[in-house]
Structures are given as structure tokens and as C-alpha cells.
Amino acid sequence: xxxxxxxxxxxxxxxxxxxxxxxxxxxxxxxxxxxxxxxxxxxxxxxxxxxxxxxxxxxxxxxxxxxxxxxxxxxxxxxxxxxxxxxxxxxxxxxxxxxxxxxxxxxxxxxxxxxxxxxxxxxxxxxxxxxxxxxxxxxxxxxxxxxxxxxxxxxxxxxxxxxxxxxxxxxxxxxxxxxxxxxxxxxxxxxxxxxxxxxxxxxxxxxxxxxxxxxxxxxxxxxxxxxxxxxxxxxxxxxxxxxxxxxxxxxxxx
Ligand SMILES: [Zn+2]
Numbered sequence: 001x002x003x004x005x006x007x008x009x010x011x012x013x014x015x016x017x018x019x020x021x022x023x024x025x026x027x028x029x030x031x032x033x034x035x036x037x038x039x040x041x042x043x044x045x046x047x048x049x050x051x052x053x054x055x056x057x058x059x060x061x062x063x064x065x066x067x068x069x070x071x072x073x074x075x076x077x078x079x080x081x082x083x084x085x086x087x088x089x090x091x092x093x094x095x096x097x098x099x100x101x102x103x104x105x106x107x108x109x110x111x112x113x114x115x116x117x118x119x120x121x122x123x124x125x126x127x128x129x130x131x132x133x134x135x136x137x138x139x140x141x142x143x144x145x146x147x148x149x150x151x152x153x154x155x156x157x158x159x160x161x162x163x164x165x166x167x168x169x170x171x172x173x174x175x176x177x178x179x180x181x182x183x184x185x186x187x188x189x190x191x192x193x194x195x196x197x198x199x200x201x202x203x204x205x206x207x208x209x210x211x212x213x214x215x216x217x218x219x220x221x222x223x224x225x226x227x228x229x230x231x232x233x234x235x236x237x238x239x240x241x242x243x244x245x246x247x248x249x250x251x252x253x254x
Contacts, residue, residue: 002052004062012101016254020059020105020246021098022048025091025119027068027112030076032162032219034183035170037078041066043166044111046173047140047238054243058253059107062098065091069114075212084118091122095135104133105250109242111140113161113199136249141165144241145200151233152200154222157189159199161211163221165234172231180223187220188213 004012004021024044031039041064052059069087073079082090095106106126110119116139123137141148148165158164162183170178189196194204214220247253 002057002060004060007060015060017102018105018250018252018254019103020055020107020250020253021062021103022051022059022107022109023062023091023094023098024048024064025068025108025110025112025115026064026066027070027073027080027114028066029068029070029073029079029081029112029114030218031166032182032184032186032217032223034179034181034219034223035162035167036174036177037080038066039162039166039170040068040111042173042177043169044109044140046169047111047235047242048109050235050239051242051246054239055246055253058246060103062094065094068112069118070112072114072208072211073218075210076218087115088118088122088125091119092126095122095126096129099130099133104130106133106135107246108135108137109140110138113139134249138242138245140238140242141199143245144238147237147241148200148234151230151237153225153230156196156198156201157187157220158222158225160187160197160220161215162219163187163199163223164225164230165199166221167223167226168228168231169234170231171226171228172235175228180226183223183226184217184219185222185224186215186217188215 026040
């Protein structure tokens with residue numbers, strides 16, 4: 001896998017500047033009693049690696065921004081968090097470094113809902129600062145929402161956090177790190193229908209709620225519906241949607 005940090009300087013020097021530089025941004029935070037804290041890192045890195053395979057080695061993958069914006073998870077042990085401003089500056093500085101070395105195609109690949117809002121700001125600020133570059137921000141699930149809706153079995157609320165999908169992905173990627181005996185279905189939908197959220201369903205209106213108000217066990221969703229086979233299907237759908245998006249965006253990939 002073409003990892004930025006594993007290259008020697010002459011290799012970077014010689015690299016085609018049309019390569020897509022990917023920055024996985026994730027979280028180190030509680031994922032219920034059954035998944036490890038680095039679940040979002042594992043998922044983001046696996047998707048980036050498979051996407052590079054699907055694009056036949058068009059990508060250069062930066063070190064994952066492992067710690068994200070997880071203030072809403074801090075009531076649960078193990079969660080680490082950056083303030084929005086620290087995260088914004090870190091991501092912008094990393095991408096700016098890449099641009100200074102002459103690369104202009106950047107994908108910020110997000111695997112954590114708590115980074116979503118600030119990522120939109122980061123995308124706007126980088127776009128304004130570097131109009132000659134093309135900086136794309138995407139959650140792994142967003143381009144694949146339609147395909148993923150076909151795969152889910154649970155109702156609204158089954159796919160959220162440490163849920164039907166994240167648990168399935170971890171069963172597919174790192175089954176030894178999953179303790180299914182302790183997996184608990186949990187999560188309270190918002191009492192206002194228009195404010196009910198789910199990974200595949202952006203609500204019409206939103207209100208900040210810390211996670212401990214939405215769940216007792218740190219799970220929002222239905223891990224009991226998870227399987228490795230479902231995780232594999234999710235991976236394939238996500239990689240295909242991202243691949244199609246990037247090919248359409250950059251048809252002249254080297
Ligand atoms: Zn997660």
C-alpha cells in the first residue's frame with residue numbers, strides 16, 4: 001500500500017503530481033462494550049487501502065489523523081478528543097504540507113460523524129486558500145448511501161455508532177478485536193421525528209446532544225444484526241461508490 005510516510009524522498013520527488021493524496025480522518029473513542037477504541041481508524045484505513053487497489057495504485061495515503069472531535073463521547077471511558085479548532089488546524093496544516101510539495105488532488109476521507117461539521121469548514125477554507133488545488137471531503141458512507149440502504153436490515157436507527165454496519169465492518173476486518181458476547185443494541189431516537197438521525201439518514205433539523213443522552217451503553221444502533229459477510233458487502237459498496245466518484249472527478253488519472 002502506497003503510504004506517504006513509508007516513501008523515501010526520491011520516490012516522492014519522482015511521483016506523478018496527479019496522484020490522489022488521501023488523508024484518513026478518524027477518531028479514538030468508545031465504541032460500546034464490544035468494539036475497540038480505534039474502530040474508526042481501522043475502517044477508514046481499510047477503505048483507503050481497498051480504494052487504492054480499485055484505482056490500481058493511484059493513491060498516496062497519508063498517516064491517519066487518528067484523534068478526532070469526540071467531545072460528545074467523553075462521558076464514556078477511553079475517548080480522546082480534539083477541540084474543533086485543534087482538529088481544523090491540524091488537518092489544514094497537513095493538507096497544506098502536501099500542497100507545498102506540488103500535489104493538488106486531495107481526498108479527506110472521514111470515518112467519524114463528529115468530524116463531519118468541521119470537515120465542511122476545512123473543505124471551504126482549503127478551497128478558498130488553494131483555488132488551484134482540488135480538495136474533496138467525504139464521509140465513507142455518504143457516496144454509498146443508496147447501495148448501503150439495500151444492505152441494511154434494521155430500521156431507522158440501526159446504523160449509527162458501534163452499530164449494524166460498524167460492527168459488521170469490524171467482524172470482516174478484525175474479528176479478533178470484536179467481543180460479540182458483550183454487544184448490546186441501544187440508542188434512543190430523538191422524540192421529534194424530523195430530528196431522528198442515522199448514518200444513512202441526515203435529519204431535517206439537528207440539535208447537539210452528548211452521546212450519553214442518546215445511549216446507555218455507548219451504542220447507537222443494532223450490532224446484533226452484524227455479520228462479517230455484511231461487513232464485506234458494505235466494504236465493496238463503499239469502495240465502488242468512492243472509486244466511481246473519483247474517476248468521474250479526475251478522468252485523467254495517470
Ligand atoms: Zn465509529
